[in-house]
Amino acid sequence: MTLKRTDFYYNLPQELIAQVPLKQREKSKLMVLDKENGDIKHRHFENIIEYLNEGDCLVLNNTRVIPARIFGKRKNTGGVVEFLLLTRIEGDKWETLVKPGKKAKVGDTIVFGNGVLEAVVLDIKDGGIRIIEFIYDGIFEEILDALGEMPLPPYIKEKLEDKERYQTVYSKKEGSAAAPTAGLHFTQELINEIKEKGINIAYVTLHVGLGTFRPVKVDDLSDHKMHNEYYEVDKKTADLINKTKAEGKKIIAVGTTSTRTLESICNDEGLVEAKSGWTDIFIYPGYKFKVIDSLITNFHLPESTLIMLISAFSSRENVLNAYKVAVSEKYRFFSFGDAMLIQ
Structure with missing residues (x-):
């Protein structure tokens, strides 16, 4: 069957x-x-x-x-982009989901938190997954904790x-x-x-x-x-x-x-x-x-x-x-x- x-x-x-x-x-x-x-x-x-x-x-x-949902802006246009970090591949390279996807093309740079964190889009995989690499000074986990939000599922509308x-x-x-x-x-x-x-x-x-x-x-x-x-x-x-x-x-x-x-x-x-x-x-x-x-x-x-x-x-x-x-x-x-x- x-x-x-x-x-x-x-x-x-x-x-x-x-x-x-x-x-x-x-x-x-x-x-x-x-x-x-x-x-x-x-x-x-x-x-x-x-x-x-x-x-x-x-x-x-x-x-x-991890506070895996972060909001940034495209460096060249200022367009708002939402990232959901999925998996750390190695070092500062991550698999991510991006909304809206069309605003994250290969080679684009996204700026987060007045520039304390940047991400460069390296590749686009099946299902719209973006491979990105973060650029920053300091400790990544501390920066993410300051900038990121808890990635609650979309069916939860209330603030935690x-x-x-x-x-x-x-x-x-x-x-x-x-x-x-x-x-x-x-x-x-x-x-x-x-x-x-x-x-x-x-x-x-x-x-x-x-x-x-x-x-x-x-x-x-x-x-x-x-x-x-x-x-x-x-x-x-x-x-x-x-x-x-x-x-x-x-x-x-x-x-x-x-x-x-x-x-x-x-x-x-x-x-x-x-x-x-x-x-x-x-x-x-x-x-x-x-x-x-x-x-x-x-x-x-x-x-x-x-x-x-x-x-x-x-x-x-x-x-x-x-x-x-x-x-x-x-x-x-x-x-x-x-x-x-x-x-």
């Missing part, structure tokens, strides 16, 4: 798109979905610990979002009062253009409780870029190409995951980014190895999972690669039914919305 993009459409009332995070991260709703039979339970995220057992391993993505609410409490390695939002529900206190129960925590890094949130534009899913995203998994994490599997305990991935990282670095037996590199893995129904046993995730956009991934983990029918229930129960959707545990 050929799967179409439209097979993953569902109707979502606009008022259910969460505009601001809850005051208390762990008070979000939690839908628990049985991946085999589609049974549903309604809980709250602070109850997640009840579904984790001693010896299990919770895998978190410790990437940290506290930038840290678009970061997980365990974020560490800077480099993402978007947050791994399933992790936004955890507090440090909840993580401490999880550890006290004897559940192990492993950290992977996947810098969230265009691959995660670029919309699927082709009708036939087999024609969709994911954008590369950079990941790192160290030996301590790989050893812990392999030990957990050898002992017959569960691997619980927090988020689609952690899932894609683990499934990118495993062999056919589900053993992972410490490595870093780039992944463009696209997971949709028909894919056979090798590492993860359970998945904590948010509620995703219709026809997105993310809803396709979770449909592969359960089934398209179970997931679309769960989303229909979530709409009727007025769950909050997308980045600042409620959570789902699929097990």
Whole structure:
């Protein structure tokens, strides 16, 4: 059966798109979905610990979002240009999205913040991606922090009062253009409780870029190409995951980014190895999972690669039914919305 993009459409009332995070991260709703039979339970995220057992391993993505949206002006005309930094290629060379694209031709120079930062357009790639090189004096991260904005998704219209609410409490390695939002529900206190129960925590890094949130534009899913995203998994994490599997305990991935990282670095037996590199893995129904046993995730956009991934983990029918229930129960959707545990 050929799967179409439209097979993953569902109707979502606009008022259910969460505009601001809850005051208390762990008070979000939690839908628990049985991946085999589609049974549903309604809980709250602070109850997640009840579904984790001693010896299990919770895998978190410790990437940290950078203030990746910056506004500049073309040096020769003064036209305003918006940049979204996607991926650091090397040194001061970046992959970026530019709006409006026609104002960023090869050779153009863009000036930011009265000249403290400049960018030269080096190349134009597929999908309108620009390769640029920054020119500056000082420390780039400090300049970006002063000039940049947190790159909230376009469906969030409200201003974010506290930038840290678009970061997980365990974020560490800077480099993402978007947050791994399933992790936004955890507090440090909840993580401490999880550890006290004897559940192990492993950290992977996947810098969230265009691959995660670029919309699927082709009708036939087999024609969709994911954008590369950079990941790192160290030996301590790989050893812990392999030990957990050898002992017959569960691997619980927090988020689609952690899932894609683990499934990118495993062999056919589900053993992972410490490595870093780039992944463009696209997971949709028909894919056979090798590492993860359970998945904590948010509620995703219709026809997105993310809803396709979770449909592969359960089934398209179970997931679309769960989303229909979530709409009727007025769950909050997308980045600042409620959570789902699929097990």
